[in-house]
């Protein structure tokens with residue numbers, strides 16, 4: 001049988017120590033043990049992207065990473081990047097453009113878009129779609145999401161204000 | 167779904183990993199987890215022990231030994247995609263990488279895991295075979311090297327034995343004469359291919375020599391189209407129609423939920439035309 005394993009990791013800037021069962025995925029650990037329910041669980045096999053979180057600075061599937069693998073790691077969730085204000089402009093653009101309806105996909109979409117925009121370049125709409133291809137949205141039809149990401153990329157590059165790029 | 171219970175051990179070194187694998191029958195290597203954990207979540211698999219090799223140092227390097235490119239087993243797809251060495255010296259692999267899954271999965275999934283898992287619709291096994299590459303393996307009996315031609319044995323079946331770990335793959339570095347081509351058809355960006363083709367050959371005047379055209383998604387393993395290769399080697403680009411016709415002997419795709427075998431064979435011909443044209447005029 002599996003015995004619980006002690007792990008210590010940083011979650012949204014706070015040090016967390018816990019004993020976890022090996023079979024517990026990172027997203028279940030965040031939601032159930034730490035009550036960070038912003039990361040969602042959809043398919044549980046890597047297809048939908050609802051569980052996207054950052055692990056050591058890069059986005060990963062929370063459902064395809066085990067919590068025990070995160071000993072010594074730095075994890076950031078939608079709660080962390082919301083509190084820090086890092087993606088406030090993306091969040092505002094999503095709201096303004098109706099790029100979310102039920103909101104189930106939104107935390108994953110935002111973290112994925114944030115990684116795409118990290119370089120500071122303005123990606124083509126095609127590149128935005130390709131980068132978001134692993135994040136499913138059952139509500140919006142994606143168009144508004146691509147609009148929002150594009151608007152923020154332009155605004156960050158100083159091309160046009162997020163509010164103006166309607 | 168949630169996985170069945172299993173034990174977990176983190177290996178400190180390659181020797182330690184091999185030792186740990188020997189402690190339980192059915193113990194499994196955990197690399198990127200992007201195929202394995204999905205299978206555990208779906209309860210398609212229930213190994214008693216996972217041996218995590220992510221802490222083993224030295225397996226995440228991309229190196230350039232004489233005339234070759236060596237990619238460590240733990241190199242992530244995203245790391246390979248960002249590598250100048252891969253872009254310059256292993257252009258076929260660089261072409262294939264963006265087709266693998268999605269950014270979050272590429273950040274975690276490993277080159278070694280892709281080869282070891284040997285999904286018949288995966289890109290990298292086909293590239294390794296097209297490039298006539300080789301695989302380094304370490305196990306309880308020591309180290310060995312296996313040619314790509316001898317590595318892919320059947321559906322998800324490879325030359326890796328129990329307790330063995332794939333440590334690196336090696337492919338010949340690109341030369342000015344080398345031509346390679348890649349194309350795949352998938353329903354959505356990042357999905358496994360419906361049908362794909364990875365190809366490599368040596369340009370010889372207006373023709374091709376030593377060509378290796380490897381289709382994926384059309385059988386239990388990546389499949390070399392040997393008759394089509396022979397036609398192209400003998401007749402060069404003029405033989406394209408004949409080579410496409412030869413695929414009827416080379417490929418025997420079965421019907422699956424995505425497409426009929428007949429449709430797949432047709433698509434294989436479409437890809438062969440695209441890829442041969444690309445190899446004919448690499449600067450186009």
Ligand SMILES: Cc1cc2nc3c(=O)[nH]c(=O)nc-3n(C[C@H](O)[C@H](O)[C@H](O)COP(=O)(O)OP(=O)(O)OC[C@H]3O[C@@H](n4cnc5c(N)ncnc54)[C@H](O)[C@@H]3O)c2cc1C
Pocket residue numbers: 045046047194195196197198199200201202203204239265266267268271274275276277278279280282283285287288289290326330331332333356357358359
């Ligand atoms: C939604 C989704 C879409 C995907 N799309 C594609 C795609 O289009 N193309 C594609 O090629 N892949 C795709 N993948 C799979 C992805 O590329 C995986 O990264 C890869 O197949 C396995 O690599 P891994 O490092 O994650 O291996 P793991 O999942 O850790 O392991 C897979 C298997 O290989 C064994 N293994 C791993 N490493 C070693 C080693 N070094 N030595 C011995 N055995 C080892 C494990 O024991 C296990 O049995 C997709 C995955 C998902 C979830």
Ligand code: FES
Pocket residue numbers: 040041042043044045046047048049050051052061062063064
């Ligand atoms: S829940 Fe992880 S990808 Fe769907």
Ligand code: FES
Pocket residue numbers: 099100101102103104105106136137138139140
């Ligand atoms: S807003 Fe409902 S799934 Fe995207």
